[in-house]
Amino acid sequence: MAKLTIRDIARLSGLSKSTVSLVLNNSPKVDPETRRRVIAVMREHNYVPSFAATALAKGNTGLIGMIVPGLTWRFMADINYGVAKVVEDTKYEIVLFTSTNERDYGGAIDRVMSSGLCAGLIVVNHDKQPLDRLVDLHRGGLPVVLIDTLGAAGELPAVGADNHTGGLLIGRHLLGLGHRRIASILGPVGHPYVQERRRGLWDALREAGLEPDPGLEAETGFEEALVRRRTRELLDLPADRRPTALFAYHDSAAFAVLDELLQAGVRVPEDVSVVGFNDIDAAAHVRPPLTTVRQPFADMGRRAAGILLSVLDGVESDEEPRQIVLDTELIVRESTAPAPADR
Amino acid sequence: MAKLTIRDIARLSGLSKSTVSLVLNNSPKVDPETRRRVIAVMREHNYVPSFAATALAKGNTGLIGMIVPGLTWRFMADINYGVAKVVEDTKYEIVLFTSTNERDYGGAIDRVMSSGLCAGLIVVNHDKQPLDRLVDLHRGGLPVVLIDTLGAAGELPAVGADNHTGGLLIGRHLLGLGHRRIASILGPVGHPYVQERRRGLWDALREAGLEPDPGLEAETGFEEALVRRRTRELLDLPADRRPTALFAYHDSAAFAVLDELLQAGVRVPEDVSVVGFNDIDAAAHVRPPLTTVRQPFADMGRRAAGILLSVLDGVESDEEPRQIVLDTELIVRESTAPAPADR
DNA sequence: CATTGACGTTGGACCGTTCCAACAGTAAGT
DNA sequence: ACTTACTGTTGGAACGGTCCAACGTCAATG
Numbered sequence: 001m002a003k004l005t006i007r008d009i010a011r012l013s014g015l016s017k018s019t020v021s022l023v024l025n026n027s028p029k030v031d032p033e034t035r036r037r038v039i040a041v042m043r044e045h046n047y048v049p050s051f052a053a054t055a056l057a058k059g060n061t062g063l064i065g066m067i068v069p070g071l072t073w074r075f076m077a078d079i080n081y082g083v084a085k086v087v088e089d090t091k092y093e094i095v096l097f098t099s100t101n102e103r104d105y106g107g108a109i110d111r112v113m114s115s116g117l118c119a120g121l122i123v124v125n126h127d128k129q130p131l132d133r134l135v136d137l138h139r140g141g142l143p144v145v146l147i148d149t150l151g152a153a154g155e156l157p158a159v160g161a162d163n164h165t166g167g168l169l170i171g172r173h174l175l176g177l178g179h180r181r182i183a184s185i186l187g188p189v190g191h192p193y194v195q196e197r198r199r200g201l202w203d204a205l206r207e208a209g210l211e212p213d214p215g216l217e218a219e220t221g222f223e224e225a226l227v228r229r230r231t232r233e234l235l236d237l238p239a240d241r242r243p244t245a246l247f248a249y250h251d252s253a254a255f256a257v258l259d260e261l262l263q264a265g266v267r268v269p270e271d272v273s274v275v276g277f278n279d280i281d282a283a284a285h286v287r288p289p290l291t292t293v294r295q296p297f298a299d300m301g302r303r304a305a306g307i308l309l310s311v312l313d314g315v316e317s318d319e320e321p322r323q324i325v326l327d328t329e330l331i332v333r334e335s336t337a338p339a340p341a342d343r
Numbered sequence: 344m345a346k347l348t349i350r351d352i353a354r355l356s357g358l359s360k361s362t363v364s365l366v367l368n369n370s371p372k373v374d375p376e377t378r379r380r381v382i383a384v385m386r387e388h389n390y391v392p393s394f395a396a397t398a399l400a401k402g403n404t405g406l407i408g409m410i411v412p413g414l415t416w417r418f419m420a421d422i423n424y425g426v427a428k429v430v431e432d433t434k435y436e437i438v439l440f441t442s443t444n445e446r447d448y449g450g451a452i453d454r455v456m457s458s459g460l461c462a463g464l465i466v467v468n469h470d471k472q473p474l475d476r477l478v479d480l481h482r483g484g485l486p487v488v489l490i491d492t493l494g495a496a497g498e499l500p501a502v503g504a505d506n507h508t509g510g511l512l513i514g515r516h517l518l519g520l521g522h523r524r525i526a527s528i529l530g531p532v533g534h535p536y537v538q539e540r541r542r543g544l545w546d547a548l549r550e551a552g553l554e555p556d557p558g559l560e561a562e563t564g565f566e567e568a569l570v571r572r573r574t575r576e577l578l579d580l581p582a583d584r585r586p587t588a589l590f591a592y593h594d595s596a597a598f599a600v601l602d603e604l605l606q607a608g609v610r611v612p613e614d615v616s617v618v619g620f621n622d623i624d625a626a627a628h629v630r631p632p633l634t635t636v637r638q639p640f641a642d643m644g645r646r647a648a649g650i651l652l653s654v655l656d657g658v659e660s661d662e663e664p665r666q667i668v669l670d671t672e673l674i675v676r677e678s679t680a681p682a683p684a685d686r
Numbered sequence: 687c688a689t690t691g692a693c694g695t696t697g698g699a700c701c702g703t704t705c706c707a708a709c710a711g712t713a714a715g716t
Numbered sequence: 717a718c719t720t721a722c723t724g725t726t727g728g729a730a731c732g733g734t735c736c737a738a739c740g741t742c743a744a745t746g
Binding site for chain 1: 701702
Binding site: 003046048049050051052053054055056061070071072074076077080081084093094095096097098109111112114115116117141255256258259282285286287 | 346389391392393394395396397398399404413414415417419420423424427436437438439440441452454455457458459460484598599601602625628629630
């Protein structure tokens with residue numbers, strides 16, 4: 001089972017390795033009969049050209065790298081699906097890199113990336129800090145497209161959803177139901193999308209002549225325990241300041257909120273309305289089904305892949321780097337209801 | 344911003360490329376002072392060695408490939424986490440390949456794999472058919488470790504959870520609560536783990552002197568609609584054959600079951616008990632919280648990575664390829680209760 | 687003083703492809 | 717018969733690293 005090289009195939013089919021190479025690259029210049037013979041030989045010995053050698057010689061690996069912060073978020077699957085659908089009928093192949101831990105950014109992955117492993121990069125929902133690094137790579141000639149980092153993309157092409165409108169829709173929906181004190185479970189405030197959603201909510205409030213109340217905002221990061229604690233604290237506010245609606249900036253946080261409310265004996269939506277964001281599929285299965293905002297994740301993947309491919313294939317749009325904002329959509333389910341009468 | 348080569352670095356630091364190469368590979372033979380100088384030069388021009396060239400020359404890419412059937416399953420994240428934790432302090436890097444669609448197996452990914460892109464492979468929950476291909480690769484010298492495919496691993500090393508005991512525990516739990524008619528929402532029957540779980544349930548039934556009733560088994564694949572339909576059909580059975588407990592072979596199917604029961608006005612667990620399998624984190628948040636079996640996903644990843652690394656680093660265990668079976672654990676929540684009195 | 691060994695460094699073959707310039711052979715055009 | 721064009725094939729120089737055998741220096745050893 002010794003590894004065969006192109007040289008072996010050439011010898012076995014009585015040709016030069018140049019010709020075999022031409023066959024490998026589907027050159028029209030090679031005689032059909034010859035081609036058939038060579039292919040037969042390759043089949044028979046199931047020869048596969050060496051990735052490293054090909055990459056070195058061609059100066060191109062045919063790999064598109066996708067960097068995701070983790071796999072725990074369900075919507076990564078959707079984004080990935082979108083990207084895959086576009087890439088699968090090109091000559092490129094997708095490889096995923098996950099950064100399970102913080103320290104790794106700028107470390108190993110970074111080294112792998114800049115070593116030319118990937119011909120292009122799709123980076124999802126990256127933290128703010130290492131963005132500069134990506135800009136460097138991009139300037140150095142490695143095409144990069146961002147997903148879900150619109151606010152901070154800078155000169156990099158990016159596609160994302162309209163988080164601002166998402167927040168706005170939620171705000172209007174709740175205000176329309178008569179809610180006046182709407183609390184925010186922000187998650188990690190540092191992320192651009194959080195800022196956007198918040199801005200959307202604020203704009204809705206102001207439309208209604210209200211001012212955002214900082215006392216009703218809770219930063220929580222992603223830790224479930226913290227989400228629960230903050231939720232409890234909001235419930236413990238004096239009655240005249242207690243929120244009648246909770247806006248969790250992620251569905252997963254909303255689940256924890258629902259659970260905490262249940263345990264506290266608060267009825268949803270009769271006593272308090274709850275909304276999430278993202279519309280991951282569990283949102284429809286939770287009790288009560290969650291009102292939330294849907295992001296077109298698969299589309300985001302598709303568009304990002306499209307941009308990347310067009311620059312990889314040299315369909316260099318001479319315009320400015322594109323930033324694409326896709327629509328978000330309010331999905332009303334049963335976790336929101338008219339605000340209880342103020343007594 | 345032209346790409347620098349090792350030759351450039353050599354010239355810039357007044358040395359031969361051999362020496363620079365030694366520095367790159369942390370050889371102890373190079374003078375500390377020299378090393379410092381070279382590193383300084385590399386920093387200054389932020390030089391990164393070419394992946395392809397290194398791989399070609401070394402005959403090793405330092406990449407561990409992980410092939411997963413998709414990202415939609417939450418537990419993939421846990422497996423990946425386990426693998427990553429072990430790999431992250433080695434010289435290896437993980438790359439993930441997803442197979443979004445069927446046709447792709449044996450196609451592009453396969454070609455990439457056998458081209459030597461990865462030094463080793465971890466394959467999760469692979470379908471049965473293309474296993475032969477993996478065996479070929481393995482025989483051809485590419486180390487492969489399987490996760491969650493124990494039943495069909497054959498000569499390949501594999502790690503999985505004890506699905507049989509999982510099924511057994513569920514069976515005993517339900518029987519202990521007085522249930523006699525236990526229905527199975529199997530999912531895709533073809534998968535080895537489904538067979539194992541079923542066998543576990545059967546063994547429990549037989550322990551109790553009962554025979555499995557094929558009329559209470561529903562094959563559903565992964566389609567939610569089908570799960571719902573089968574659930575409904577089971578409910579529509581005549582009262583004396585209608586199940587008092589539903590065992591869904593995946594938590595996600597269990598969610599659909601719960602939902603369908605709710606819509607049919609059937610109370611859980613008062614009228615019917617429901618159990619799932621996997622203990623994905625949403626299982627605790629659903630109403631009622633789901634009784635299920637926990638699989639040690641992260642551990643599975645860790646162990647698999649351990650095996651792979653040991654053969655990659657030549658700590659070739661001379662024993663037979665290892666097959667590791669990890670314990671599963673019954674998690675009792677509120678979706679199961681004593682069977683309603685038979686009338 | 688000649689020999690040995692250790693230490694750092696180096697030239698160059700090699701890894702398995704691609705790709706270009708050159709080539710032989712045949713057909714068509716004048 | 718003589719160029720011209722075209723078709724299919726080929727040798728060999730890249731691509732950017734690794735690694736081995738060889739080399740010069742210098743200190744220690746017999």
